[in-house]
Amino acid sequence: xxxxxxxxxxxxxxxxxxxxxxxxxxxxxxxxxxxxxxxxxxxxxxxxxxxxxxxxxxxxxxxxxxxxxxxxxxxxxxxxxxxxxxxxxxxxxxxxxxxxxxxxxxxxxxxxxxxxxxxxxxxxxxxxxxxxxxxxxxxxxxxxxxxxxxxxxxxxxxxxxxxxxxxxxxxxxxxxxxxxxxxxxxxxxxxxxxxxxxxxxxxxxxxxxxxxxxxxxxxxxxxxxxxxxxxxxxxxxxxxxxxxxxxxxxxxxxxxxxxxxxxx
Ligand code: 13P
Numbered sequence: 001x002x003x004x005x006x007x008x009x010x011x012x013x014x015x016x017x018x019x020x021x022x023x024x025x026x027x028x029x030x031x032x033x034x035x036x037x038x039x040x041x042x043x044x045x046x047x048x049x050x051x052x053x054x055x056x057x058x059x060x061x062x063x064x065x066x067x068x069x070x071x072x073x074x075x076x077x078x079x080x081x082x083x084x085x086x087x088x089x090x091x092x093x094x095x096x097x098x099x100x101x102x103x104x105x106x107x108x109x110x111x112x113x114x115x116x117x118x119x120x121x122x123x124x125x126x127x128x129x130x131x132x133x134x135x136x137x138x139x140x141x142x143x144x145x146x147x148x149x150x151x152x153x154x155x156x157x158x159x160x161x162x163x164x165x166x167x168x169x170x171x172x173x174x175x176x177x178x179x180x181x182x183x184x185x186x187x188x189x190x191x192x193x194x195x196x197x198x199x200x201x202x203x204x205x206x207x208x209x210x211x212x213x214x215x216x217x218x219x220x221x222x223x224x225x226x227x228x229x230x231x232x233x234x235x236x237x238x239x240x241x242x243x244x245x246x247x248x249x250x251x252x253x254x255x256x257x258x259x260x261x262x263x264x
Pocket of ligand 1: 187224249
């Protein structure tokens, strides 16, 4: 039986004092459940302060991205050992935003190419995280145009194959995959439960082909995209959805606590 996992992705939000207040409010209200794991992915700058506040708590400390090299002339990047050294246990990889795929376009289209994550860079980052014992949360998902063209499953299968190239079942068995339909991220549009569950199930079937059945049965497949207190219970009840990767709603401790409760 897979424990549910609910991870807050704070994206580029919350200064360090704001991050500290958010964690303090969260730990006061959160119940600890045996069947639900919780994680938080603050900005790089807030990881140490959040990590200090989570000492002795069962909430996992996460990062939103990583670079694959150990060290060197990579201005602006952060290595897996730097994350490890500040206590990071989980890390998001291949989110649609660094891939340059936005649900709601908030930056000029002409700058999209600056967000250059590809399946190949995702693969290098996954390998680096696994080597350092940090649990990756691999994000996959289709844009609205891809969905309307009937390409949802093939896009996701290609993303999985590219990301997991050269990685075997034993290496990824503790890994996590998050299905995040790009059109549902930050837009308030949630993928309906039936379809979210179908896609999460398809992901598990494909993981069994790429890795093996044991790994596919162990890997948590999360749903992300406008998850909130109002829809979490229904989504998490679906047998193929093992929890959520939560953006906006994780910035509000009261709301996030309700999302976590919904997973119990
Ligand atoms: P929202 O919950 O704000 O739609 O963001 C989802 C997401 O991208 C989590 O990684």
